[in-house]
Amino acid sequence: MNGELFLQQLLNGLTIGAVYALIALGYTMVYGTLQMINFAHGEVFMVGAYLGLSVMLVFGLAAPAPGGAAWLVMVIAAAAVGCALLGLLIERVAYRPLRKAPKLSVLITAIGVSFFLQNAVMLFYGAQDRYVPELLPARRMGEGAVSVTPMQGVIFAVSILLMAGLQWVVHGTKFGRGMRAVAQDPLAARLMGIPVDRVIAMTFAIGSALAGVGGVLFGSYYSTINFHDGYLVGLKAFTAAVLGGIGNLPGAMLGGLLLGLLEGLGAGYISAQWKNVFAFAVLIGVLLIRPHGLLGERLAERA
Amino acid sequence: MGSPLRRAGVFILLTLLAGCGKSEPVIKIGFVAPLTGDQAAHGADMLQGAQLALDEARAAGEIIPGYKVELAPLDDNRSPAQAVSAAKRLAADRDVLAVVGHLNSSCTKPASAIYYEARLLHLCPVSSNPEISRQGFDTFYRICPTDDLQGPAGVRYAVQKLGAKRIFVLDDMTTYGRGLANEFLGAAKGLPVEILGHEGITQGEKDFTPVLTKIKGLNPDLIYFAGMFPEAALLLKQKLKLGLSAKFLGGDGLFEPALIELATPEAAEGMSLTTLGGDIRSLPTAQRFVQAFEAKHGHLGAYSWYAYESTQIALEAIRRAGKKDRTAVIAAMKGMGSYSGILGLHTFDSKGDTSLRVIGIYTVRGGKFEFVEAVHPSPPEADPPLAGTSSG
Numbered sequence: 165m166n167g168e169l170f171l172q173q174l175l176n177g178l179t180i181g182a183v184y185a186l187i188a189l190g191y192t193m194v195y196g197t198l199q200m201i202n203f204a205h206g207e208v209f210m211v212g213a214y215l216g217l218s219v220m221l222v223f224g225l226a227a228p229a230p231g232g233a234a235w236l237v238m239v240i241a242a243a244a245v246g247c248a249l250l251g252l253l254i255e256r257v258a259y260r261p262l263r264k265a266p267k268l269s270v271l272i273t274a275i276g277v278s279f280f281l282q283n284a285v286m287l288f289y290g291a292q293d294r295y296v297p298e299l300l301p302a303r304r305m306g307e308g309a310v311s312v313t314p315m316q317g318v319i320f321a322v323s324i325l326l327m328a329g330l331q332w333v334v335h336g337t338k339f340g341r342g343m344r345a346v347a348q349d350p351l352a353a354r355l356m357g358i359p360v361d362r363v364i365a366m367t368f369a370i371g372s373a374l375a376g377v378g379g380v381l382f383g384s385y386y387s388t389i390n391f392h393d394g395y396l397v398g399l400k401a402f403t404a405a406v407l408g409g410i411g412n413l414p415g416a417m418l419g420g421l422l423l424g425l426l427e428g429l430g431a432g433y434i435s436a437q438w439k440n441v442f443a444f445a446v447l448i449g450v451l452l453i454r455p456h457g458l459l460g461e462r463l464a465e466r467a
Numbered sequence: 468m469g470s471p472l473r474r475a476g477v478f479i480l481l482t483l484l485a486g487c488g489k490s491e492p493v494i495k496i497g498f499v500a501p502l503t504g505d506q507a508a509h510g511a512d513m514l515q516g517a518q519l520a521l522d523e524a525r526a527a528g529e530i531i532p533g534y535k536v537e538l539a540p541l542d543d544n545r546s547p548a549q550a551v552s553a554a555k556r557l558a559a560d561r562d563v564l565a566v567v568g569h570l571n572s573s574c575t576k577p578a579s580a581i582y583y584e585a586r587l588l589h590l591c592p593v594s595s596n597p598e599i600s601r602q603g604f605d606t607f608y609r610i611c612p613t614d615d616l617q618g619p620a621g622v623r624y625a626v627q628k629l630g631a632k633r634i635f636v637l638d639d640m641t642t643y644g645r646g647l648a649n650e651f652l653g654a655a656k657g658l659p660v661e662i663l664g665h666e667g668i669t670q671g672e673k674d675f676t677p678v679l680t681k682i683k684g685l686n687p688d689l690i691y692f693a694g695m696f697p698e699a700a701l702l703l704k705q706k707l708k709l710g711l712s713a714k715f716l717g718g719d720g721l722f723e724p725a726l727i728e729l730a731t732p733e734a735a736e737g738m739s740l741t742t743l744g745g746d747i748r749s750l751p752t753a754q755r756f757v758q759a760f761e762a763k764h765g766h767l768g769a770y771s772w773y774a775y776e777s778t779q780i781a782l783e784a785i786r787r788a789g790k791k792d793r794t795a796v797i798a799a800m801k802g803m804g805s806y807s808g809i810l811g812l813h814t815f816d817s818k819g820d821t822s823l824r825v826i827g828i829y830t831v832r833g834g835k836f837e838f839v840e841a842v843h844p845s846p847p848e849a850d851p852p853l854a855g856t857s858s859g
Contacts, residue, residue: 169684172709176676291503293697295729311710386673387704388697388729390505396671431677437640437667439677 168309173432174425179316179385181424182323186378187401188408188416189330190371196347196411197367200267203274204254206398207281208247208372212379213389214285215243217296225299232299236318236384239299243380244373251372255365278394285391293390296383319381326374327417333370334413343367347411396440400427403447409460418458494531494791495539496521496781497557497566497587498774499550499578502542505671505697508725509570512768513592514540517567519760519771520778530786538778539563543574545670550574551581558585564788564796565590565781567774571695572596573642579607586793588800590781592773595719595743596646600818606797608819610776610810611743612826614643617718618650620826620842621691621741625716626658628828629739631689633661635682635713637702639694640667647693647718663687668698676705683711695720700729707734719743722769722829722836732834742827744810745841747772753809776808 187209194202219242220226225235258277262270300314334340342363345353354360382397383389404423408415423443430442450457498517500510521538530536539557543550550569557563558581565588569575575594582589583604591599591609595617600609625631634655638648648665655662663685666678679702682690690706690713692699699721706715715738722742727735747753747767756775761767783806787799805814805822814822828839 166684169680172680172683173677176674176680179676180674286503291507292725293505293700293729295731298731309710311708313708382673386701387731388673388700390697392504392671393673397673427674428677432681435666436637436675436678436681437669439672440669 169432172310173428175310175312175316176432177425177428178421179319179424180428181404181421182319183378183382183385183420184397184401184404184423185417185420186323186326186374186381187398188404188420189327189413190375191402191405192408192410192413192416193343193367193371195405196413197343197350197364198259198270200259200270201274201402202259202368202371203271203398203402204258204277204281205371205375206394206396206401207278207285208250208254208394209375209379209382209398209401210389210391210394211250211281211285212243212247212376213296213383213393214289214294214379214391215246215376216240216380216383217289217294217389219243220297220299226297228298228301232301233314233318236299236380240322240377240380243376245376247376247379248369248373250376251368252365254372255368259368260361260364282391282394289391291391293388296387296389298384298387300384315381315385319385322377322381326377330370330374330413339363339366400443403443406457407446407450409457412457412460415457415459422458491535492533492791493562494534494536494564494785495560495562496536496778496785497560497563497568498538498540498778499543499553499557499566499568499574500540500570500774501545502540504544504546506545506570506695508696508723509770510542512723512771513568513570513774515764515768516760516771516774517778519756519763520775520782523759524779524782530782531789531791534791536782536785543569543571543578545571545574547571547573547577550578554578554581558582558587562791563587564785564791564793567592567777567781569594570770571641571643572599572646575599576602576642579604582606586797588781588784588793588796590777592777593719593743593770594643596642597650598642598646600820604819605801608780608800608815608821610780610808610813610821610823611773612824613820614647614650614718616824617741617743617826618647618652618693619654620828621716621718622651622654622658622660624739624741624828624842625689625691625714626655626660629689629714629716631660631714631716633663633685633687634689634691635663635685635687636665637678637690637692637694638665638667639670639698641670641694643718643720644694648691651691651693668694668702670695670698672698673701674705675702676709679705679709679711682713683709687713689714689716692717692721694718696723696726697729700726700735703730703734703738714739716740724766724769724836727831727834727836732831735831735834737831739828739830739839742829743773744823745825745827746838747810749838750810752807752811756809772809776810779808780806780813 219239342358404419405416408419431439500513502510541553572594583606595614597613597615638644717740719742721740784800788795829836
């Protein structure tokens with residue numbers, strides 16, 4: 165086995181894995197606080213990619229330029245803010261009215277929101293693949309057989325920063341403590357004077373912002389986006405969240421990276437046509453053998 | 468949004484009112500292609516071609532006296548399941564006398580069975596999988612050459628003109644892609660070339676770096692991709708980023724300017740592809756079409772002329788049938804046997820395949836498709852011509 169190629173495969177897998185991890189965080193945060201799977205989350209990611217494209221088009225950004233990195237950060241920030249607002253809106257309009265409804269109603273509503281977002285984007289931006297301009301030069305760094313593009317560097321840097329930031333928010337701030345309290349027991353949290361609705365709304369905002377960032381990174385890395393991109397990527401990120409242990413933040417990060425690696429190595433060394441099978445076989449395997457995931461605690465039935 | 472709604476309301480009212488009196492009877496030509504989804508660019512080209520043919524025919528006079536002929540466009544979103552449901556809708560609509568359609572072979576194949584059951588004349592513009600016409604449906608007519616010609620033409624071009632000695636084959640695991648890849652591989656057996664491997668990728672996927680990295684390790688001098696342009700664009704792009712210098716050759720599914728835009732001209736530069744038919748711009752019979760289409764849409768859509776030709780043939784069969792009757796249309800089509808259109812003189816064999824079997828070769832230079840040459844492959848087997856052939 166060729167060492168340089170293996171290193172390349174690791175890098176390939178980690179790049180997409182970092183994007184999965186960012187999106188998986190949103191699934192896992194929402195599950196942690198509400199015990200619901202927000203199936204519209206993949207679509208928030210897709211909207212993030214389109215928001216990024218729109219910002220680029222509005223500012224006439226089309227080609228790699230000296231200030232490309234600064235512009236890219238600006239585009240990422242704009243998409244994060246836009247998706248945070250979208251997350252708040254979805255929570256307020258679609259999920260909060262159903263807080264006391266059976267879980268199945270919320271799940272089906274989430275699927276409805278997902279269809280709505282897909283079709284809204286299709287009507288607004290068109291059904292065809294859209295080209296996303298590359299703000300960073302496409303050339304490879306280094307002269308060796310292993311190739312890393314500047315965009316890959318940005319993906320690693322941004323995801324590590326955001327994951328570290330999220331860890332700090334959850335474990336080092338008052339809001340984070342509130343979030344953990346709501347996750348443990350919403351009723352007790354409310355009795356302790358924690359504004360449960362506001363905490364849940366913020367959870368949606370943060371999770372959606374991370375998905376938005378993931379969307380811009382994904383769009384810029386592959387440089388084409390389509391309105392149904394959220395479906396498969398969202399499903400993979402969900403798989404990553406389950407793999408790591410749904411409800412567990414470090415688990416989502418680990419799950420994302422592992423899933424990316426597994427897909428990359430499986431497609432590279434076994435067979436490319438089974439790439440998605442590897443990902444979803446993991447989902448089935450985890451559910452069968454270790455339903456609480458790699459890092460998740462055993463889920464006790466809540467009274 | 469208010470005014471189209473109101474207009475729709477008024478329209479519905481008027482139709483209801485008209486129903487009380489007399490309404491002009493219609494004849495419809497069904498049209499199905501991906502009008503949404505990642506391959507919508509192809510579908511849009513085809514629809515514009517079909518519409519142009521109908522507009523021209525209507526301007527020239529009534530096709531069947533007393534009837535208004537219109538197009539019934541449906542979307543299959545390149546999904547075989549949606550293709551079947553679209554086909555069933557057309558089959559159930561008694562106003563539909565013929566169907567032009569489906570882009571992807573994986574859609575055309577199951578749909579063709581429904582048209583056969585419903586005795587609907589089915590003209591296939593671009594689905595090139597040879598299996599479709601081997602099903603033995605007398606309703607099926609195809610105006611493009613098939614992949615048992617395209618695949619061998621591709622491998623000969625790769626070996627003889629591009630000098631390939633080590634080839635890796637990729638396909639998109641669809642009826643079209645896998646079929647074309649297998650034809651390519653079959654024809655490679657007799658040629659001095661080493662096939663390093665054959666792998667499938669999934670349509671709609673974005674990340675092909677794992678398989679490309681594997682290919683890089685095998686060090687081929689050419690990658691052949693049997694699939695469609697959205698995946699090809701990503702492959703070209705990711706190939707460039709991985710520093711994989713092998714040449715790139717594909718089939719007609721890549722013949723779409725959006726490929727160059729999505730891949731960027733830099734990544735697409737120098738890639739080649741085979742097409743179903745020669746250079747449309749150098750065909751004397753197609754000049755009027757090219758001018759009319761460009762005048763209307765500003766560019767020449769890649770699959771537009773196949774849909775144009777198919778629609779014209781459907782119209783001709785309806786005109787000859789002279790009445791609103793599906794079996795009469797099929798009988799008229801059988802009676803025609805051949806048709807002289809913008810692509811040349813089609814003589815249809817017993818399977819409904821055309822005698823026009825030229826494969827074109829294009830390459831990307833300076834961000835544009837450039838015609839290289841036309842190859843005239845010998846037919847793989849001599850099919851008997853359709854009985855009762857008359858010129859038309």
